[in-house]
Amino acid sequence: MSKQYDVVIIGAGPGGMTAALYASRSNLSVLMLDRGIYGGQMNNTAEIENYPGFKSILGPELGEKMYASSTQFGAEYTYGTVSDVIDHGAYKTVKTDEGDYEAKAVVIATGAEHRHLGVPGEDQYSGMGVSYCAVCDGAFFKDREVAVIGGGDSAVEEGIYLANLASKVTVVHRRDQLRAQKILQHRAFANDKMEFVWNAQVEEIVGDGKKIESVKYRDKETGEEKSLPAEGVFIYVGIEPMTEPFKNLGILNEAGWIETDDTTRTKVPGVFAVGDVRDKHLRQIANAVGEGGLAGQAVFDYLQELGDSEIAATEK
Known part of the structure; x- marks a missing residue:
């Protein structure tokens, strides 16, 4: 038989763990599921400087603290890769590679993944100069030269943000013009600290084993290989929600993000x-935690409503 819970939370990042804290503190039976270690993308963040309460904290350390807090009222945690969620109305079946679980409610907190370039050096220097979040890591590159890979809204917005910190920001784009909104392009072109490399196919992120030194790219027009000095590389070639197992629920928009109301x-x-799986603008630990608190309370409210409806049905 499937194990039964009041709520199964899929994903144990900051949003999922906070939802587990609030739900279990309301005396609900809670299971957190994750395909890997709890903490989510915090485990890949060397240092976090923008989470209230900590001047600076290592990402994995913050994950450990959140996990201890999220399980203090009895929430369980286990590994499992979710393949499907089946809605039966009053309960849901969560199917995983480790078995099935039943719950009256499900909180999806699976997050999103940044698309990778897939070039040598990208994975090697991830967290050591390669970043996918300027708001998270930009402060580490104050007065240094950095490269931004991409030409869409995110790349240009983050490039403008980085220009407030770095000594120089070079936007490297594979085409001959940006795809970002015109207003963003205007701001970027007007910024004296921003430069642009066009028709550039990034081929390697080069370093000395400890830190990044340059970006190697090929000029698509001439075929010439060139090198751009950079101590930090910020990659914005797209982001994808991790929502494949939830397609059958009919809760995704055309781009694959989950749409919710303001109570999650x-x-x-x-x-x-x-968290990051939602269709929204800012994807940060702080607002994921806030959403987790909302979800924990919303689950409790929903189960109260469900109980009321079941009582009403038996009285008819």
Whole structure:
């Protein structure tokens, strides 16, 4: 038989762990599921300087603290890769490679993944100069030269942000013009600290084993290989929600993100979503935690409503 819970939380990043804290503190039976270690992308962040309460803290350390807090009221945690969630109305079946679970409510907190370039040096220097979040890591490159890879809204917005910190920001784009909104392009072109390399195909991120030194790229027009000095490389070639297992629920928009109301409820009763998996603008630890708190309370409210409806049905 499937193990039964009041709520199964899929994903144990900051949003999922906070939802577990709030739900278990309301005396609900809670299971957190994750395909890897709890903490999510915090485990890949060397240092966090923008989370209230800590002047600076290592990402994995903050993950450990959140986990201890999230499980103090009895929430369980286990590994499992979710393949499907089936809605039966009053309960849901969460199917994983480690077995099935049943719950009256489900909170989806699976996050999103940045697309990678797939070039040598990218994985090697991840967290050591390669970043996918200027707001998270830009302060580490104050008065240094950095490169931004990409030409869309995110690349240009983050390039403008980095220009407030870095000594020089070079936007490297594979095309001959940006794809970002015109207003963003205007701001970027007007910024004296920003430069642009066009028709450039990045081929390698080069370093000395400890830090980044340059970006090697090929000029697509001439075929010439060139090198751009940089101590930090910020990559913005797209971001994808991790929502494949939830397609059957009908809660995704055309781009694959989960849409919710302002209490984290989706269009399916009993299914909630928090964190980077939602269709939103800012993806940071602080607002994921806030959404997790909302979801924990929303789950409690939903189960109260569900109980009331079941009582009403038996009285008819």
